Amino acid sequence: xxxxxxxxxxxxxxxALFAFNFKKVVRNIKIGKPGFPTDRSPERWMTMLKVAFGQxxxxxxxxxxxxxxxxYLGFVIINIEVLEIMIDGIFxxxxxxxxxxxxxxxxxxxxxxxxxxxxxxxxxxxxxxxxLNIKRFNGIEMKAWPKSDANYILITEMLLMSAFLIMxxxxxxxxxxxxxxxxxxxxFPISQYIQNLLPANESTLIMxxxxxxxxHIIGIFAFLNYLPYSKHFHILFAFxxxxxxxxxxxxxxxxxxxxxxxxxxxxxxxxxxxxxxPSKFGAKDVQDLTQLQLLNAxxxxxxxxxxxxxxxNITGKLLSPRKIMMDTRDRMEEVGxxxxxxxIDYQDGKALLDDYITREEIWAxxxxxxxxxxxxxxxxxxxxxxxxxxxxxxxESVAPASLNAMQxxxxxxxxxxxxxxxxxxxxxxD
Numbered sequence: 001x002x003x004x005x006x007x008x009x010x011x012x013x014x015x016a017l018f019a020f021n022f023k024k025v026v027r028n029i030k031i032g033k034p035g036f037p038t039d040r041s042p043e044r045w046m047t048m049l050k051v052a053f054g055q056x057x058x059x060x061x062x063x064x065x066x067x068x069x070x071x072y073l074g075f076v077i078i079n080i081e082v083l084e085i086m087i088d089g090i091f092x093x094x095x096x097x098x099x100x101x102x103x104x105x106x107x108x109x110x111x112x113x114x115x116x117x118x119x120x121x122x123x124x125x126x127x128x129x130x131x132l133n134i135k136r137f138n139g140i141e142m143k144a145w146p147k148s149d150a151n152y153i154l155i156t157e158m159l160l161m162s163a164f165l166i167m168x169x170x171x172x173x174x175x176x177x178x179x180x181x182x183x184x185x186x187x188f189p190i191s192q193y194i195q196n197l198l199p200a201n202e203s204t205l206i207m208x209x210x211x212x213x214x215x216h217i218i219g220i221f222a223f224l225n226y227l228p229y230s231k232h233f234h235i236l237f238a239f240x241x242x243x244x245x246x247x248x249x250x251x252x253x254x255x256x257x258x259x260x261x262x263x264x265x266x267x268x269x270x271x272x273x274x275x276x277x278p279s280k281f282g283a284k285d286v287q288d289l290t291q292l293q294l295l296n297a298x299x300x301x302x303x304x305x306x307x308x309x310x311x312x313n314i315t316g317k318l319l320s321p322r323k324i325m326m327d328t329r330d331r332m333e334e335v336g337x338x339x340x341x342x343x344i345d346y347q348d349g350k351a352l353l354d355d356y357i358t359r360e361e362i363w364a365x366x367x368x369x370x371x372x373x374x375x376x377x378x379x380x381x382x383x384x385x386x387x388x389x390x391x392x393x394x395x396e397s398v399a400p401a402s403l404n405a406m407q408x409x410x411x412x413x414x415x416x417x418x419x420x421x422x423x424x425x426x427x428x429x430d
Contacts, residue, residue, distance in 0.1 A: 035290025098185030136304035245378035282390025
């Protein structure tokens with residue numbers, strides 16, 4: 001009973017702590033302006049099924065795709081085993097699902113194979129990040145914490161899978177010894193090779209099995225509560241993020257209602273706009289972005305696929321689409337902490353533009369959409385870049401000299417060039 005009470009308290013405490021931190025994350029997302037699209041629902045469901053559940057965009061790189069697929073399937077399917085552990089922990093039972101018979105043996109065998117594949121995949125991912133030194137895992141934004149965050153998760157996954165397999169190996173050996181409470185159930189295609197490494201003493205085996213059992217479930221609870229502090233929120237947010245992602249062509253930019261109203265009023269003086277002009281054009285800080293854009297920031301797993309295909313980054317310019325998303329998330333977290341400490345109206349004198357993302361970064365973008373095409377979960381760094389540009393141009397009248405010259409020529413000459421319209425065909429005279 002003491003073990004059951006401790007388990008229930010641990011379970012309730014972990015869930016409560018996660019709910020508390022998750023509520024803060026949702027609050028941070030709500031800092032932004034409402035902007036979740038609700039149209040074309042069937043297409044959105046299909047996009048989510050294909051991209052989030054089906055991992056379709058991961059397949060562009062076959063080897064990481066297969067490794068990630070193993071981890072993904074392991075994470076989803078092994079949760080059935082976690083459900084059994086939860087029930088056993090609460091009611092003091094052991095392998096409560098064993099009553100389903102041969103199907104149970106098949107499930108446990110499948111879980112072991114998946115656990116082994118997860119372990120191997122995470123080990124390869126760890127080697128790729130820390131030994132092979134692949135370029136896209138580096139960059140000015142990939143400082144100590146982002147690198148450590150990825151390693152913490154990979155090491156934790158390997159430890160959890162190891163504990164699961166050792167637990168099963170000890171359990172199987174206890175079953176063979178006829179130990180009390182350890183009913184004969186399950187198939188152990190992987191852990192059978194670990195059994196010979198374990199001692200034959202029953203009490204020692206029980207201690208090993210119980211230690212691994214507690215280590216496994218406590219590790220899962222710890223992982224759950226690590227998510228709000230980690231980039232790995234994509235485990236949860238990839239699904240709503242892909243559902244709400246853009247369905248129209250990537251090269252199509254949204255028109256600002258206030259600007260459209262101004263143009264209509266210029267063309268028709270009798271036109272009365274229904275919508276009032278916004279207090280600000282574009283975005284200077286996270287409060288000016290949409291909630292979908294802030295959800296994008298929390299969904300980013302910092303894989304670097306966007307930056308690895310960005311032509312500006314490839315040619316040595318400062319822009320990194322991954323950094324844009326990481327900076328947005330960091331600024332959002334900072335604003336959220338300020339709200340907790342000082343209230344919702346507190347102003348710290350900082351902003352996303354300039355304090356986190358520089359002007360050089362936003363003007364290095366060619367708007368080619370390579371980053372949005374490469375992202376495995378349909379994140380849109382370009383939308384944030386364009387909103388920051390809009391603020392710079394429309395609110396501050398600040399833009400690179402070459403752009404100002406082009407805009408001045410369009411205004412005065414009707415074309416990007418400095419020549420007068422009357423001189424436009426002079427080149428044909430000779």
